[in-house]
Amino acid sequence: MKKENLLWNATKIGLLGGAIAIFICLVGMAEIFSKRDVVETVITLGQFVLLATSVVTGFTASRQAINLLGPNQPLSALTAGLIAGLFTGLVLTLFVVAGDKVNIRAVFLNASPTLYSLLTFGKGVSNSWVLAVGGAMSGLLGAGYLLLPELFRRTINRALLVTVFMALFSNLFRVVFINQGMEQIAKFIFGQTGLTMPGSLIFFFGVILISWFWNYRGRQIQSGVARLPKSGQLSLRAATIALIAIIALGLPQASGPFIAQVIVTVALFILMGLGLNITLGFAGLLDLGFVAFYAIGAYTVGLLTSYGIFGLQHVSFWVAVPIAVLVAMGAGFVLGLPVLGVRGDYLAIATLGFGEIVRLLAGSDFLAPYFGGPQGIIGIQKPCLGILGPFLKIDVPRVCNGIELGKPQDIYYVAVAAALLIAFVAWRLRESRLGRAWMAIREDEDVAEALGINLIQTKLLAYMLGAAFAGLGGAIFATLIGSIFATSMQLTVSLNVVSLIIVGGMGSIPGVIVGAIALIGLPELLREVSEFRYLLYGMALIIMMLAKPEGLWPSQATRRELHHVEVEADVKA
Amino acid sequence: MAPILTAKKVTKRFGGLVAVNAVDFEIPEKSIVSIIGPNGAGKTTFFNCITGFGKCDEGEILFEGTPIQRLRPDQISRLGISRTYQNIRLFAEMSALENILVGQHIFLNSSWISAVLGTPRVHQEEKRALTEAQRLLDFVDLKGNGDHLARNLPYGAQRRLEIARALATKPKLLLLDEPSAGMNPRETEDLTAFIRRLRDQLGITILLIEHHMRVVMGISENITVLDYGEKIAEGTPAQVQSNPRVIEAYLGRGAATEGMATAHERYTKKAG
Numbered sequence: 108m109k110k111e112n113l114l115w116n117a118t119k120i121g122l123l124g125g126a127i128a129i130f131i132c133l134v135g136m137a138e139i140f141s142k143r144d145v146v147e148t149v150i151t152l153g154q155f156v157l158l159a160t161s162v163v164t165g166f167t168a169s170r171q172a173i174n175l176l177g178p179n180q181p182l183s184a185l186t187a188g189l190i191a192g193l194f195t196g197l198v199l200t201l202f203v204v205a206g207d208k209v210n211i212r213a214v215f216l217n218a219s220p221t222l223y224s225l226l227t228f229g230k231g232v233s234n235s236w237v238l239a240v241g242g243a244m245s246g247l248l249g250a251g252y253l254l255l256p257e258l259f260r261r262t263i264n265r266a267l268l269v270t271v272f273m274a275l276f277s278n279l280f281r282v283v284f285i286n287q288g289m290e291q292i293a294k295f296i297f298g299q300t301g302l303t304m305p306g307s308l309i310f311f312f313g314v315i316l317i318s319w320f321w322n323y324r325g326r327q328i329q330s331g332v333a334r335l336p337k338s339g340q341l342s343l344r345a346a347t348i349a350l351i352a353i354i355a356l357g358l359p360q361a362s363g364p365f366i367a368q369v370i371v372t373v374a375l376f377i378l379m380g381l382g383l384n385i386t387l388g389f390a391g392l393l394d395l396g397f398v399a400f401y402a403i404g405a406y407t408v409g410l411l412t413s414y415g416i417f418g419l420q421h422v423s424f425w426v427a428v429p430i431a432v433l434v435a436m437g438a439g440f441v442l443g444l445p446v447l448g449v450r451g452d453y454l455a456i457a458t459l460g461f462g463e464i465v466r467l468l469a470g471s472d473f474l475a476p477y478f479g480g481p482q483g484i485i486g487i488q489k490p491c492l493g494i495l496g497p498f499l500k501i502d503v504p505r506v507c508n509g510i511e512l513g514k515p516q517d518i519y520y521v522a523v524a525a526a527l528l529i530a531f532v533a534w535r536l537r538e539s540r541l542g543r544a545w546m547a548i549r550e551d552e553d554v555a556e557a558l559g560i561n562l563i564q565t566k567l568l569a570y571m572l573g574a575a576f577a578g579l580g581g582a583i584f585a586t587l588i589g590s591i592f593a594t595s596m597q598l599t600v601s602l603n604v605v606s607l608i609i610v611g612g613m614g615s616i617p618g619v620i621v622g623a624i625a626l627i628g629l630p631e632l633l634r635e636v637s638e639f640r641y642l643l644y645g646m647a648l649i650i651m652m653l654a655k656p657e658g659l660w661p662s663q664a665t666r667r668e669l670h671h672v673e674v675e676a677d678v679k680a
Numbered sequence: 681m682a683p684i685l686t687a688k689k690v691t692k693r694f695g696g697l698v699a700v701n702a703v704d705f706e707i708p709e710k711s712i713v714s715i716i717g718p719n720g721a722g723k724t725t726f727f728n729c730i731t732g733f734g735k736c737d738e739g740e741i742l743f744e745g746t747p748i749q750r751l752r753p754d755q756i757s758r759l760g761i762s763r764t765y766q767n768i769r770l771f772a773e774m775s776a777l778e779n780i781l782v783g784q785h786i787f788l789n790s791s792w793i794s795a796v797l798g799t800p801r802v803h804q805e806e807k808r809a810l811t812e813a814q815r816l817l818d819f820v821d822l823k824g825n826g827d828h829l830a831r832n833l834p835y836g837a838q839r840r841l842e843i844a845r846a847l848a849t850k851p852k853l854l855l856l857d858e859p860s861a862g863m864n865p866r867e868t869e870d871l872t873a874f875i876r877r878l879r880d881q882l883g884i885t886i887l888l889i890e891h892h893m894r895v896v897m898g899i900s901e902n903i904t905v906l907d908y909g910e911k912i913a914e915g916t917p918a919q920v921q922s923n924p925r926v927i928e929a930y931l932g933r934g935a936a937t938e939g940m941a942t943a944h945e946r947y948t949k950k951a952g
Contacts, residue, residue, distance in 0.1 A: 532796050539795035539802070540781075540788040540809075543774070547782040550771035557731055559757035559786035559849055568792060 113175055113187055117168040121191035121246070124164030125198025128157050132202070132226070135217035136639055141225050143633075144301025145274045152301070153225060155271070157199070161242045165192040165249025173253070185250045192246015196239040203227060203235040258322065266314040273310050274302045275633060283361045355523070359516040367516045369631040371587060374522035375580055376607060376627045380619035381529040382576025383604050388614035388662075389533075389542060390569035391549030392447070393455040395601050396462030397577050399442070400435040402469055402596040404578030405585040406478060407431035408487065412586075414504050415486030417479050421498040421505060424490035428582045435578020439571040447566045450552070462601055470593025483592035487585050489513045490521060518587045525583060529576050530616055536572075537614075545569055546614075603627065606644060610651050612658020621660045684709040684853055684885050685730070685761075690739035690749075692725050692909075699725040701909040702739070707853070707887055707902075712879055714888040714896045716920075717906035718929055723889045724766055726906070727855055730887075731763050732756045743853070758786050762851035764842045766858045766889070770830040776841050777826035780813040783848025813848070820844040820874075836867050840874075847878075853885045854878065860892045868892060872899050897921070905929065 131137050141153030150158075168191030169184040176183055203226050211218050227235050252260060273280070277297040284293035296306035321328075332343065359367040379401065386392045411420045411427040446457040469478050478484065486502060488495075493509010512518055536542050544565050547555040556562050585591050603626065611622025626647070630640045651658070687705035691698065700722045707713050715723045729736040732753040741749045748756050762783075771779050788809055790802040817826055820840040825833060833841060839859060846854055856875070860868045872895050878884050890896045896903065897917040905913040905920060907929040913920050920926055 535796045535798060536792060539792070539806075540785055540790065541792050541795060543778055543782050544785055546774055546778070547771050547785075550773055551769055553733065553753070554765070554769045554771070555782070556753040557733070557757055557763060558783050558845070559754045560782075561752075561754050572792075 113172050113183060114190060116171050116175075117187040117190040118194055120164050120168040120171070121194025121242075122198060124160050124167075124191065124195035125202075128160045128195060128199050129202050131156060131160065132199075132222055133215045133217055134639070134642070136642075138217060138219070138222050138225060139638060140636075142300065143275070144298065145271060146307040147298040147301050147303050149304060149307075151225075152275075157226075158241075158245050161192045161195040161245040162249040162252070164195045165189070165246030166253050167191070167249075168246070169250035169253050181254050184254060185247060188246045188248075188250020188253070189243050190246070192249065193239060193243035195246065196242015199226060199242065200235045200238045203232060203238065207232040262315055262318040262322075265318055266311045269314045270302070270307055270310045273297075274307065275629075277302050277306070279362065279366055279632060282363050282366065283358075286361055286363070356520070359519045364515065366632070367514070367519065369628060371515045371519045371522060372631060373623050373628040374519055374526060375584055375587070376603065377620050377623040378522055378526040378529055378583070379577055379580040379604050380607050380611070380623050381526060381533055381616065382573050382580065384608055384614065384616065384619050385533055385536065385545075385576070386569050386573030387605065387608055389537060389549065390545035390566060392566060392570060392573075393451065393605075394458045394570065394573060395455050395598075395605065396442075396458035396460065396465075397573070397604050398596050398598065398600040399458075399462045399465035400438060400574040400577035401581035401584070401600060402465050402593075403438050403574075404431040404435045404581030405591045405596075406469060406484070406581075407434045407578070408582040408585040409484035409591045410478075412488040413484050413486045414488060414498065414502060415484060416501055417477070417484045418486070418501075421488070423495050423505075424488060424586055428579065431582040432575045432578050435581070436571045436575040438578075439574025440567065443567050443570040443574075444563075447563060447570060459598070459601075462596075462598055466593055466596040466598075469596060478593075481593065483590055485590040487589050487591070489589070490518070490586055515587060518583065521586075522583050525579055529579070532572075533616055537616075541565070541568065606648060610647060610659060612661040615658060615660055615662035618658050618660040618662065622658070625659065682709055683707055684744060685887075686742045687726075687730070688740045688742075690726070690729055690736050690741060692722075692729055692734065692736045698909050700729065700736070700906075703906070703909075703911050705904060705911070707885055710879060710883055710885055711901045712875065712886045712888065712899050713902045713904070714890055714900040715904050715906060716890065716893075716896055717912075721906040721929075722909040723906055724857060725909075727763065727857055727887075727889065730756075730855065731761060757849055760850070760852035761855065762846040762849045762853075763855035764839075764846050764857055764859060766861065768835075768838045768842055770838055770842055770845070772829070772831035774830060775827050776817065776822060776830055776833060777810075777813050779830050779841060779845050780816050780848045781809055783845040784809050784812060786849060816844045816847055819847070835862055839863070839871075843874075847882075847884075851884060853887065855887045855889075857889045858891060859888070860890060860895050868895060871895070875899055 137153040137157060139153070140156055141151040143152040144150065145152055145155045165188035169188035172180070172184045172187035203223055206218055206223055223232065226238065228237065230237065252263070255263070278299065281293045281297040281299075284290070284297070296303060296309060298306070302310065332340065335343070359370050362370075379397065383394065383397055386394050386397075408424070408427045408431045410417065411422050411430060412418065412424055414421060442458075442461050446454060449457060468474055470481055472480050474480070475482075486504070488504060489507070490512040491505075491507035491509055492512065493507055496506035496508060498505055512521060544555065544560045547558070547560060548562065548565060552562060584595075588595075607622035607626045608619060609622075610626055611620070612618030626644065630637050630643070636643060683706040685705075685707045687703060689702045689704060690700055691702050692700040703722075703726060705726075715726065717723055725734065728734040729749070730741060732748070732751055732755070736749050739749070740747055743756075743759055743761060746759065748759065748761075751759075771782065774782070788805055790799075790805055794802050814823075814826065817823055820843060822833075822837055822841060822844070825837065830838065830841060843854075843856070843859070859875070860871050863871060875886055875888070876899060879886055888896070888900065900917055903913075903915065903917055903920045904911055905923070905926050907925075912925045912929060913923045915923070
């Protein structure tokens with residue numbers, strides 16, 4: 108009875124895995140990902156993703172087998188994994204064979220000959236049985252992995268993760284190394300589209316070695332650090348911070364202009380994420396209209412500094428930014444006052460409406476005489492460290508007598524400075540009575556009010572601060588691009604910021620940075636991925652909610668508590 | 681003694697249901713008063729009327745002579761009324777210490793700008809607040825638990841933490857909604873002593889909702905009985921226990937006389 112159950116379960120999981128694999132093929136992911144290699148000439152990213160699918164099916168099936176039969180039947184677990192993987196492979200084989208006979212391209216654009224040749228490793232349909240064998244093998248692999256001791260699994264995880272990560276960004280590292288004059292090393296490790304064979308081996312086994320070393324010596328090192336005198340610990344920490352700072356500040360210079368642009372975008376989103384983190388993470392107000400304030404900040408800077416026809420004033424960027432922040436804050440007040448009485452979901456919908464209204468108004472013909480309508484505002488003055496020359500006439504920028512921050516790399520430093528400022532403000536506020544009041548409101552509004560917290564005042568302040576920082580983000584965005592269009596003020600900006608906070612960890616300041624790098628930086632760098640950005644976003648959010656609801660880098664309270672639990676467990680044991 | 685709180689003809693309706701019906705009520709200053717009654721009698725609704733959670737529809741509530749029935753909960757709290765909840769409502773994801781610090785919100789008045797700038801005044805204020813919070817933790821026997829998240833504390837500790845949080849607002853009147861719910865006899869006894877201490881040492885007037893008769897009869901100076909939203913009896917524990925309407929409300933018409941008599945006997949024995 109149990110055995111039958113087991114086989115059927117494994118088959119089911121295998122079929123499901125097959126369906127997922129076909130889905131990956133039909134949406135075109137397999138093909139596009141195949142333009143990138145994990146290891147050059149050995150395995151492409153597309154093949155890697157399909158392989159991963161059957162490994163995961165094998166893993167899942169054997170885990171079920173273990174749940175069903177207990178851990179003492181490794182053979183059954185392996186069988187289950189083998190069967191699940193086999194069925195995943197079989198489904199793909201069938202798909203290839205059927206695709207050869209019936210043309211489904213009219214409906215599924217991506218079911219192209221390239222896809223089929225990719226699936227059969229270019230060996231033709233008659234050899235598609237290879238897929239079934241490969242599936243079975245990788246299923247077995249997944250099952251075998253499950254049977255390994257925890258320590259090995261963790262080490263393999265790390266090694267794989269680092270290798271794939273390095274492979275995905277190999278051209279980024281290649282450029283950086285070549286720019287630094289280390290061409291030999293770069294070409295040895297990083298290929299054009301992925302890691303080279305030696306490179307992948309270096310990373311994979313390098314991580315395993317380091318893990319192994321850390322496993323035996325880590326505790327000694329940790330306690331060694333803990334035994335250091337206070338000044339030693341401080342200087343160690345200072346060194347770490349300095350190292351991070353050097354990388355953070357030097358990266359845009361070392362990399363090319365394209366990557367610099369991506370890094371600026373990430374910095375801008377970090378900045379806005381920190382702002383929304385006050386509204387959403389601290390006070391729990393789900394604001395989906397964040398882009399409204401971003402737009403207001405951008406347009407304020409545009410109107411105040413543009414040397415185009417829509418420029419009302421031609422002040423310097425540094426004068427315009429504080430004004431933009433204040434205007435955005437004022438807008439936060441005006442928009443927040445009527446809606447902050449409503450709760451939860453209703454607030455989200457109301458603010459969603461604001462975002463759309465602001466975008467539509469900015470792009471409307473009605474207000475075109477002031478905001479340029481669809482043409483937008485162009486000719487926004489770049490920031491200048493020095494004295495700006497006088498304004499001469501329309502369409503002629505003011506001359507900067509000093510250093511003009513014209514390139515994305517330069518604006519990056521402005522964004523980083525702003526982000527640091529916001530992080531500081533957020534951190535100080537979180538530790539203050541206001542931060543506690545916000546968290547209390549997030550946890551239980553009624554109780555917070557019964558303890559004497561004025562809900563409207565307190566929420567309004569959180570909302571206004573969030574708005575102010577969104578305005579700051581918009582202001583920097585305006586000067587970075589040099590022009591503003593209503594079409595850049597899409598709802599997706601708001602959604603991006605909300606998602607990055609959720610993925611990073613609500614209410615956590617480092618979480619915002621991690622979230623922004625993961626959700627904004629990665630898709631920008633991996634152009635192949637950007638087509639499936641929202642598909643992957645959705646997946647990432649679901650996986651996060653299921654597996655790690657507290658986020659990638661949760662806030663301190665959660666962390667501290669987890670630590671306590673560990674300590675207690677130790678004491679008991 | 682002068683009443684600290686006076687309710688006159690307080691009525692609260694939910695649609696057609698009259699949850700609290702024209703209740704008159706007085707609490708003398710520095711006394712311990714209980715409201716009892718069967719489930720659904722309107723006790724918690726009455727609490728909510730006093731604390732501004734649900735505004736009462738008719739009637740007047742005076743706290744130290746000030747009418748409060750139209751004020752918001754935060755304003756009422758500032759006047760000096762604080763409460764706990766039937767089903768514990770701590771800020772679950774905040775530490776025990778932070779819970780108490782939130783309670784002190786009304787006594788801290790640094791603005792957000794000075795908090796960002798970190799002025800010396802803010803530092804002093806925070807330091808004072810922390811000392812006070814530690815003192816309150818100590819007062820409710822939770823010393824050393826300040827860093828734990830509220831949701832990870834054991835049940836009894838959560839109850840005590842909720843009281844500490846309420847005390848942080850420095851109330852003159854403290855409303856406790858079934859504080860002994862879910863406690864074992866030992867804990868209940870400690871709680872009774874603790875409530876007395878609140879009144880005797882801190883001079884706080886206490887209003888209790890309680891089902892646990894041993895607690896009610898043991899510490900109340902005055903008891904009000906509600907049934908179907910109406911006040912059916914009022915008086916000292918002894919008076920209430922012998923009131924036939926109360927017995928009827930609790931045990932039904934038939935079993936009335938006999939049942940309550942034995943209950944009475946038990947309590948007097950216990951007291952003796």
